[in-house]
Amino acid sequence: MELCIIRFLNVRLLAITIILLLVISGCGYNPERDKDCKDCHLRGADLSGANLIDADLSGADLTGADLTGADLSEANLVSANLRGANLWDANLSGVIANKNDDFRRRFPENY
Secondary structure: OHHHHHHHHHHHHHHHHHHHHHHHHOOOOOOOOOOOOOOOEOOOOEOOOOEOOOOEOOOOEOOOOEOOOOEOOOOEOOOOEOOOOEOOOOEOOOOEOOOOOHHHHHOHHHO
């Protein structure tokens, strides 16, 4: 009887620990839950069709990310790395970026 109680407590402790770790880690970037991801590592992330209106992605590493059809209007991309990112059909109106950022070099028509 005592052995069953100990096993049950160990399983319950393990389950609680896993849940807490998932909550603390955020389970990865989810633009549906929180658009802001300042200084995030989003290399190769699939953000196609994402609603990123007014998102703070400043300093984010978006190298090779798929932003096809994403709505980035009014997003903050200051110091973001967009090398190799796919921005096909993305809404880039009003994007905020530094003068020397990769974004301004690739899309001068937005300024």
